[in-house]
Amino acid sequence: MGTHKITTQDVTFKVFRFNADEDYLPYYKEYNMEVTSEEVVLDILNRIKWDHDGSFSYRRSCRHGICGACAIKVNGRSTLACKESMKDMIELFGNEIVLEPLSIKRAVKDMIIDKADFWEKHAQVQPFLVSEIDENPEAEHLVSPEEVENLLDSDLCIQCGACHYACPVVEINEDFMGPAAFAAAYRFEADVRDEAGTSRISEVNQEFQGVWDCVKCFECQEACPKDVNPIEKITKLHNMIFSKGVATNNVATRHAVGFKHSIAKHGLLDEGELVRYSEGNIGVLKHVPVAIKMFTKGKIVLPWNMPKSKNLDEIKKLVKSSSTAKF
Amino acid sequence: MEKLRYALFTGCTAKESTPEQMMSTMAVANKLGIELIELTEASCCGASHLQDYDDFLSLVLNARNIAYAEKHGLTMVTICNTCQLNSAMTKHRLDNNPELKAKVNAKLGEVGLEYKGTSQVIHFLYAIIDDFGLDKIKEMVVKPLSQFNIAPFYGCHNIRPSELQNESHRKAENPYNPTSLDDLIIACGGVNVDYTEKNKCCGFHAELQAPRTAAILTGNAVAGAMDANADWMVTPCPLCHLKLDTQTHHASVAIGREVSLPVLHMQQMLGLALGCTNEELGLKHHVTKVDFV
Numbered sequence: 001m002g003t004h005k006i007t008t009q010d011v012t013f014k015v016f017r018f019n020a021d022e023d024y025l026p027y028y029k030e031y032n033m034e035v036t037s038e039e040v041v042l043d044i045l046n047r048i049k050w051d052h053d054g055s056f057s058y059r060r061s062c063r064h065g066i067c068g069a070c071a072i073k074v075n076g077r078s079t080l081a082c083k084e085s086m087k088d089m090i091e092l093f094g095n096e097i098v099l100e101p102l103s104i105k106r107a108v109k110d111m112i113i114d115k116a117d118f119w120e121k122h123a124q125v126q127p128f129l130v131s132e133i134d135e136n137p138e139a140e141h142l143v144s145p146e147e148v149e150n151l152l153d154s155d156l157c158i159q160c161g162a163c164h165y166a167c168p169v170v171e172i173n174e175d176f177m178g179p180a181a182f183a184a185a186y187r188f189e190a191d192v193r194d195e196a197g198t199s200r201i202s203e204v205n206q207e208f209q210g211v212w213d214c215v216k217c218f219e220c221q222e223a224c225p226k227d228v229n230p231i232e233k234i235t236k237l238h239n240m241i242f243s244k245g246v247a248t249n250n251v252a253t254r255h256a257v258g259f260k261h262s263i264a265k266h267g268l269l270d271e272g273e274l275v276r277y278s279e280g281n282i283g284v285l286k287h288v289p290v291a292i293k294m295f296t297k298g299k300i301v302l303p304w305n306m307p308k309s310k311n312l313d314e315i316k317k318l319v320k321s322s323s324t325a326k327f
Numbered sequence: 328m329e330k331l332r333y334a335l336f337t338g339c340t341a342k343e344s345t346p347e348q349m350m351s352t353m354a355v356a357n358k359l360g361i362e363l364i365e366l367t368e369a370s371c372c373g374a375s376h377l378q379d380y381d382d383f384l385s386l387v388l389n390a391r392n393i394a395y396a397e398k399h400g401l402t403m404v405t406i407c408n409t410c411q412l413n414s415a416m417t418k419h420r421l422d423n424n425p426e427l428k429a430k431v432n433a434k435l436g437e438v439g440l441e442y443k444g445t446s447q448v449i450h451f452l453y454a455i456i457d458d459f460g461l462d463k464i465k466e467m468v469v470k471p472l473s474q475f476n477i478a479p480f481y482g483c484h485n486i487r488p489s490e491l492q493n494e495s496h497r498k499a500e501n502p503y504n505p506t507s508l509d510d511l512i513i514a515c516g517g518v519n520v521d522y523t524e525k526n527k528c529c530g531f532h533a534e535l536q537a538p539r540t541a542a543i544l545t546g547n548a549v550a551g552a553m554d555a556n557a558d559w560m561v562t563p564c565p566l567c568h569l570k571l572d573t574q575t576h577h578a579s580v581a582i583g584r585e586v587s588l589p590v591l592h593m594q595q596m597l598g599l600a601l602g603c604t605n606e607e608l609g610l611k612h613h614v615t616k617v618d619f620v
Contacts, residue, residue, distance in 0.1 A: 169537070176540075207536075208537070213537040215532050231488075238378075256376045256379040262371065271339065297614055310367040
């Protein structure tokens with residue numbers, strides 16, 4: 001045995017309390033506790049219930065980072081309560097720790113939320129293998145290790161909701177499918193046995209709901225307790241939308257493609273032309289009021305003054321030889 | 328201390344919609360005695376959108392930019408969070424995947440270039456804090472910002488994903504509790520303001536595709552800073568700056584509340600404290616008037 005030393009610290013917990021059956025508004029209750037360096041966040045939830053208030057409610061089950069039931073927010077940071085060390089949380093946030101449910105507006109009782117929207121979005125992407133199963137197969141359907149690697153750990157998702165409720169777009173746009181649903185979509189799109197054709201990828205290609213509304217904040221990657229890295233899968237889905245030929249000619253696709261046109265022409269991005277190309281000649285008009293304000297402040301470069309990268313011929317050559325996508 | 332030298336990747340906005348960012352970068356570097364060698368050969372980084380269409384092309388172009396920094400034998404300094412993300416992410420992927428690196432180099436070879444992986448990629452904010460040092464900044468401040476409550480707005484791509492933070496910076500900061508910009512405000516003599524949105528998204532990257540979402544995120548950020556009694560905001564990212572400075576009308580409509588604050592680039596804030604003139608810092612190039620100078 002080593003000489004591992006258990007230390008203790010005094011911590012004030014500000015805990016979100018709400019009972020939809022009794023309260024109009026949520027409130028925060030303070031609990032002061034001595035916390036040991038061995039404890040995880042779930043231990044604290046247990047101690048609040050067992051030592052302070054038996055009515056305190058939260059979800060828990062496996063205690064091993066597998067079931068995904070105990071995800072909550074600690075000082076605004078999505079986390080799996082059974083996996084997160086209190087020592088790390090104190091190191092990061094100090095001795096005042098705020099415990100809240102994953103989504104305050106979906107709170108039912110204390111840490112328990114109504115996750116219906118999460119499951120609806122999840123179901124929307126056909127989160128299963130679409131395949132005609134031969135009832136009397138003559139051989140196994142073998143999948144090579146390389147083909148499994150291509151799933152990029154998207155199969156490790158435990159549906160805890162940590163990324164979904166860390167996503168700022170989910171918070172604003174209730175139609176947005178969210179990072180967990182996208183990771184699930186990629187998991188089956190990348191599976192060589194899947195025969196969904198274009199139905200799943202078309203689903204995530206929808207405007208307002210699909211991958212194009214992602215703001216690229218990387219909150220999902222930070223939030224995931226299983227390192228699924230949902231935003232990496234969102235990029236993969238963007239690529240598949242083009243490679244599977246389901247990309248429609250709209251502001252979002254033109255915006256992505258427009259960068260290539262601009263780089264091929266100037267090396268640098270022609271900001272004004274990107275907006276015009278993405279929005280179209282009519283759509284661009286809604287940007288005119290802001291553009292005029294910017295112009296008066298010297299923030300708009302006119303087309304004939306557009307700066308170019310030095311050695312532009314290199315860039316033109318590389319754009320030609322290295323392009324892998326078509327639209 | 329030996330003179331600090333870096334290869335400067337300006338990005339596109341510094342040459343177009345945020346000229347004040349280019350001006351203030353050079354003014355501050357001049358004051359601090361930092362030599363910036365501009366990578367005039369560099370192309371656009373693809374701004375986290377080109378990769379959605381053509382990931383490989385994005386890698387090749389970013390590797391080319393870094394290759395030019397390597398030619399100088401210098402660390403590449405970025406002045407845009409998204410340039411930082413795309414450059415550092417390219418470096419991360421190529422340095423950890425010899426096969427991919429070879430594929431990219433096969434293309435770069437066609438134009439006589441090679442990506443070696445010898446140059447670091449860091450944002451100017453971290454070059455100032457980690458390499459130059461806040462203690463020396465404090466000594467050089469001639470006009471402290473002590474009369475101002477200043478709201479730091481970090482910008483996603485400098486703090487997330489944290490795997491790049493851990494690689495690019497000697498003193499990695501946590502995306503849930505970043506401190507660099509707060510530290511710089513304090514070093515400039517200002518009062519740093521704490522608010523929920525300081526490490527959140529401004530919405531820039533979805534502005535055309537999802538204008539309502541983007542406007543609400545912008546509105547929330549400015550409202551958060553206002554409610555925390557900030558006199559103005561400061562950011563290291565020109566894309567956040569564009570959103571917070573030029574889009575407050577849409578943001579106000581989207582959140583149903585009039586929001587507006589002057590927003591300074593990190594370089595402009597530092598420049599003020601170091602005694603640069605308003606002209607040197609390009610303070611007239613703001614849509615939301617910088618009304619306190």
